[in-house]
Amino acid sequence: MLTRSPSLDPLSFLRASQRTPWFLTAMGVQPVSLMRLLLGVSLCTASAFSAVALAEDVEPSKSSAAPSAYAPTAAPDATPLTEFAPESVRSVSGKQYDQAVTISQVKIEGNRLISEEAIKEQMSIRPGSLYSRKNLQTDLRRVYDMGYFTEKIRAVPVSTRQGIILRIEVEENAPVTGVNIDGNTVIPDEELQSLFSEQTGLPQNIGQLNESIQKIEQMYADKGYVLARVTSIGDDPDGRVNLQIREGTIDKVQFVGNRKTKDNVVKRNMLTQAGQVYNEKLLKEDLQRIFATQAFSDVRRVITASPEDPEKYNLTIELDEKRTGSISLGGGLDTGTGLFGSVGFNDPNFLGRGQNFSSVFAVGTGVINRDETQANARTYQFELNWSTPSLNDTPNALATGVYGRDLASFNVPLAIERRLGAEVTWARPILSLPNTSFSLAVRGENVKLREGAGAGDLAFFNITPQQREGQLTDGTYLSVSPTLAYDTRDNRFNPTSGWFNSVALTGAYGVGADSYGIASANLRRYLKIREGVVLALNGQAGHSVLGDIPEFNMFRMGGNYSVRGFQEGGLGTGGGFMIGSAELRTTVPFIDRVEKLNKIPMLKSLRTVFFVDAGSLFNESVSNSLFQRSGYGYSMGMGVRLTVPGLGPIRVDYAIPLAGGGPGGRYERRFNFGVGQKF
Numbered sequence: 001m002l003t004r005s006p007s008l009d010p011l012s013f014l015r016a017s018q019r020t021p022w023f024l025t026a027m028g029v030q031p032v033s034l035m036r037l038l039l040g041v042s043l044c045t046a047s048a049f050s051a052v053a054l055a056e057d058v059e060p061s062k063s064s065a066a067p068s069a070y071a072p073t074a075a076p077d078a079t080p081l082t083e084f085a086p087e088s089v090r091s092v093s094g095k096q097y098d099q100a101v102t103i104s105q106v107k108i109e110g111n112r113l114i115s116e117e118a119i120k121e122q123m124s125i126r127p128g129s130l131y132s133r134k135n136l137q138t139d140l141r142r143v144y145d146m147g148y149f150t151e152k153i154r155a156v157p158v159s160t161r162q163g164i165i166l167r168i169e170v171e172e173n174a175p176v177t178g179v180n181i182d183g184n185t186v187i188p189d190e191e192l193q194s195l196f197s198e199q200t201g202l203p204q205n206i207g208q209l210n211e212s213i214q215k216i217e218q219m220y221a222d223k224g225y226v227l228a229r230v231t232s233i234g235d236d237p238d239g240r241v242n243l244q245i246r247e248g249t250i251d252k253v254q255f256v257g258n259r260k261t262k263d264n265v266v267k268r269n270m271l272t273q274a275g276q277v278y279n280e281k282l283l284k285e286d287l288q289r290i291f292a293t294q295a296f297s298d299v300r301r302v303i304t305a306s307p308e309d310p311e312k313y314n315l316t317i318e319l320d321e322k323r324t325g326s327i328s329l330g331g332g333l334d335t336g337t338g339l340f341g342s343v344g345f346n347d348p349n350f351l352g353r354g355q356n357f358s359s360v361f362a363v364g365t366g367v368i369n370r371d372e373t374q375a376n377a378r379t380y381q382f383e384l385n386w387s388t389p390s391l392n393d394t395p396n397a398l399a400t401g402v403y404g405r406d407l408a409s410f411n412v413p414l415a416i417e418r419r420l421g422a423e424v425t426w427a428r429p430i431l432s433l434p435n436t437s438f439s440l441a442v443r444g445e446n447v448k449l450r451e452g453a454g455a456g457d458l459a460f461f462n463i464t465p466q467q468r469e470g471q472l473t474d475g476t477y478l479s480v481s482p483t484l485a486y487d488t489r490d491n492r493f494n495p496t497s498g499w500f501n502s503v504a505l506t507g508a509y510g511v512g513a514d515s516y517g518i519a520s521a522n523l524r525r526y527l528k529i530r531e532g533v534v535l536a537l538n539g540q541a542g543h544s545v546l547g548d549i550p551e552f553n554m555f556r557m558g559g560n561y562s563v564r565g566f567q568e569g570g571l572g573t574g575g576g577f578m579i580g581s582a583e584l585r586t587t588v589p590f591i592d593r594v595e596k597l598n599k600i601p602m603l604k605s606l607r608t609v610f611f612v613d614a615g616s617l618f619n620e621s622v623s624n625s626l627f628q629r630s631g632y633g634y635s636m637g638m639g640v641r642l643t644v645p646g647l648g649p650i651r652v653d654y655a656i657p658l659a660g661g662g663p664g665g666r667y668e669r670r671f672n673f674g675v676g677q678k679f
Contacts, residue, residue, distance in 0.1 A: 101131045104163030110170040113203055114148050119168070122146060131157060131164050140168075147205035148172055173203040177239035184245050186225060186277050192216055196241070204235065213243070220247070224281030227303070227313060247277045251312035257319035261295050265354035266317065268390040269293065278303070278313060290317070292492060293389075295349035297322040324349040328360075332650070333673045335560050336568050337364030337379045337407065355388040367408055369669060371567065372460070373627050375452025377416045379407035397427045410559070410569040411552045412471050413627050414453035421445035435488045441481040447552055449474040463626055471623060473550060475513035481506040489526060494649065494677070496534045500524040507546070508553075517546030524679055532587035538679040543576035543618065551621050558633060558660075558667060560674040563613040565635030565655030570667030572629035575619030581679065583611040585641070605643035611653070611678075612636045629667065633660025637670075641677070649677055 105127055108116040123139040125132075136155050144153055149170045156167040179196045181189055195212045199205060213230045220228035227248025234242045253274050255266050269289040272282055287299045298320040306312040325347035333339055344360030364379035387399035402422045409417040427439035449472045458468060481504055488498035506518040520542030527535040542555055549555075555577040559568030562579055588606050616632040617624075624631055639653030653672040661667040 102163040103127055103129045103131055103166055104160065105165045107165065107167045108170065109167055111172060113172060113175060113201070114146070114170075119143055119146070119170070123168075125166065131166075136166075143168065143170065145207075147207040148203040173205070174235070174237075174239050175203055176200050176241055178241070180240055180242045182242070182244050183231075183247065186247060187219065187223070192219070195219075204239075204241070209233065209241065216243075216245070224279040225277055226280045227278050246311055249312045250274050250276055250278050250315050251306035251309055252314045253317070254314065255317045255319060258296075258321055260324075260352040261319070261321060261349055261354065262352050264393055265293070265295075265349075265352070265390075266290055266319065268354075268393055270317075272315065278315065283315075287317075288490070290319075293348060293354055295322065295324055295354065296320055332675065333368070334364070335368050335669065335672050335674065336410065337362070337381075338366045338368050340364035340379070350386075353388070354390070355386065357386050359384045364407075367568065368673070369567070370408070371666060372457065373413040373666075374567075375408040375414050375416050377406075377408040377452055379405070381405045381407070395428045395431070399423075399425045399427075408452060409449065409552065411554055411556050411573050412449060413623055414451075414457055415449050415472060416452040417474075417552060418448045418450075419445060436484070436486050439483045439485070441479075441483070443479045443481070444476075445479070446476045447474045447550075449552060461626055467622070467626065471551060473513075474552065475550065476511040477508045477513070477553075478511065479506055479508040494643070495526045495536075497526050497528045499526075505545075513550070515547055516544060516549050518542060518549065519545045534585045536583040536585060536679065538581045539579070541576075541578045549575050551623065554621055555617065557615050557617055557631075559669075560651075560653075560672045561678055563615045563633040563635055563660070564611070564637060564653050564672050564678075565613070565657040565670060566633055566661055566667050567669045570629065570662070570669070571615070571633045571660055572617055572624035572627075572631045573621045574617030574624070574631065575621075577615065577617050579613070579615035581611060581613045583609050583678070585609050603642075605641075605649075607641040609639045609641060609653070610637075611639070611655075613655070628662045630660040630662065634658040639672075650675060651677070 103125055106120065106123070106125060108119050111119060122142040122145075125135055125139050129135075136157075140153060140155055143149065144151075149172055152169075152171040154169050156169065158165045158167065176196070176199050178200065179193050181192050184192060195215050199208055199212070213233065216230055217228060220226070225247060229246050229248075230243055231246045232242075232244040236242065250272070251274060253267070253270070253272065255263050258266060270283075270286040272279065272286050283301060287301065290296065290299050296319050300318040302316040302318060304314050304316070306314050326345070328342070328344045328346065330344075331339070331341040340362050341364075342360055342362035344358065346356075346358040346360075348356045350357040359382075361382045362379070364381075366376060366378055367374050370376065381404070383401060383403045385399070385401040387397070389397045391398045400423070404418075404420045406418045407416070409415040411417075421443060423441060423443040425439055425441040427437055430436045430438055451468075451472065463471075483502055483504040485500070485502040487500050489495035489500055490497050500522075501524070502522045504520050506520075507515075508517070509515045521540070523539045525537040527537075529535055551573060554573040554575060556569040556571075556573045557563055557577055557579065558566035558570035558572070563571060585607050586609075588608055612635070614634045620631045623629070635655045635657045637653055637655035639651060641649045641651055643649050651672075651674045654670055655672065656670070657665070657668050
């Protein structure tokens with residue numbers, strides 16, 4: 001904004017006149033004469049005194065971030081100040097202007113690739129603007145900050161009768177003709193060079209080059225390569241830009257803190273290896289697998305520069321090993337086995353080889369709240385299992401086990417069944433399909449059924465001896481089960497995100513009995529709604545594809561692991577089934593604010609669950625009609641989960657049956673108890 005200049009006394013103006021430009025002195029204009037001439041004008045105009053600078057070259061202020069010096073210019077062809085007569089002064093709206101210090105035209109010279117309009121857009125000075133050395137310096141800085149020009153940028157104001165013609169002279173940087181990138185191995189040239197596509201053909205722009213370098217490093221970081229850096233940048237005389245990238249190669253991988261556990265046990269859980277480019281995302285998955293071995297209480301990583309090669313890094317995995325072998329004496333409450341006690345031994349890091357060995361023997365009182373369709377029998381169970389996730393340090397996993405169970409049958413009403421069996425399962429990941437694995441299980445099992453009902457019980461249900469004999473059919477079977485699985489869960493035991501999907505076929509050969517085949521599928525999805533809140537979805541289905549399944553091995557519905565709100569098998573058995581469940585798992589609100597509860601670490605794992613279950617059977621067994629079981633059911637309810645160290649989540653659910661069961665709510669069981677998540 002223009003303001004009126006203060007009045008100048010003759011003495012101070014005389015001192016100012018002593019700074020008269022050289023071209024006025026050369027024309028014979030004496031300081032005193034000049035003083036007299038300008039005194040008459042100074043009271044009428046606020047800008048005439050500044051006209052002494054019209055014939056000077058202007059450079060950006062040296063206090064700015066611009067280069068400290070620009071090339072000097074020759075004296076411009078300027079109109080002498082004495083040719084402007086006082087009558088040229090005019091008044092507009094009470095403010096005085098002089099044509100001699102008004103910009104009449106702005107010219108851009110020296111540009112070839114950058115348009116004149118693009119340069120002028122950076123400038124505040126326009127035709128009609130009052131000439132200001134300060135504003136001009138600011139505009140030169142803005143033009144230079146475009147990044148396309150060398151430091152040889154200058155402004156030449158030329159005074160004419162019509163005003164000042166302002167010439168902006170620029171010198172463009174050498175144009176970019178291409179980009180050479182060296183050192184990249186994990187990201188292709190085309191993907192990196194695309195970041196420079198808008199710069200090719202234009203003068204080199206340091207600002208844009210820096211932005212592209214930042215984008216390169218961000219691209220690497222987004223893919224997990226957080227150590228990648230652009231280490232140097234240069235250019236050739238032909239205009240090609242050369243970039244050198246150091247991606248962050250791992251020189252060595254070493255382990256500290258493991259005393260019992262062998263190095264190869266940790267190493268086989270890692271996809272990250274020496275010689276690879278470090279990837280933070282891949283290493284995170286490695287650490288999760290190491291932690292999942294249950295041999296360590298904490299796992300960390302440390303990255304340091306390699307002393308042998310400063311362009312590479314050493315990766316150290318720090319391990320806090322824990323005591324893993326334990327003898328357990330325990331007990332609990334389960335809907336199917338009742339009040340039970342158990343003794344066992346478990347070591348998830350058997351002999352320091354990362355193998356899992358476990359054994360357990362349990363005795364239970366029998367089914368809780370059993371009804372007239374279930375035999376009154378105690379439960380006896382034993383299991384002996386051994387597994388290794390890497391057989392001879394290969395991707396092959398192997399598991400073996402033997403078991404025995406004697407309990408009231410859940411499939412055959414009023415019967416007691418004894419099962420003895422052994423199983424071997426081989427599995428390995430499919431390396432060409434991430435998160436996918438294939439397994440093959442071979443099982444031999446002998447099932448023996450015996451009567452658990454009295455004559456009065458059978459008469460109550462109008463069951464003839466012939467019908468009962470068919471129900472109690474048992475046998476020995478050899479089965480083979482190939483399974484294809486896809487697993488992206490973030491945690492096997494308490495997942496908060498990811499998928500688990502599997503498809504399986506089972507072919508069972510009956511020794512002295514009819515053979516049969518089954519196909520089944522299981523789909524699970526875990527969605528993290530927000531911190532502490534997870535939506536878990538599950539769908540399962542199965543059906544016989546060959547022969548008839550014996551009733552003791554049919555699909556059963558109802559109970560702790562199918563449709564809650566009904567007793568185990570209370571909805572019946574059949575040759576096919578379909579079931580769907582949804583759970584909303586959430587932390588208990590405000591529990592972390594209760595100081596006394598915070599002192600009990602186990603309570604931090606307390607969760608509440610809201611759920612719905614629905615399922616239906618196909619090709620129902622004869623027992624469904626004899627015992628009036630519906631073959632379908634729906635329920636909803638809520639429950640709590642509490643994780644007990646060494647045992648897992650303890651589950652208590654209260655369900656409200658909505659449909660299904662039997663007459664008079666015969667098979668309804670509102671409470672369900674169990675160990676582990678339902679899915």
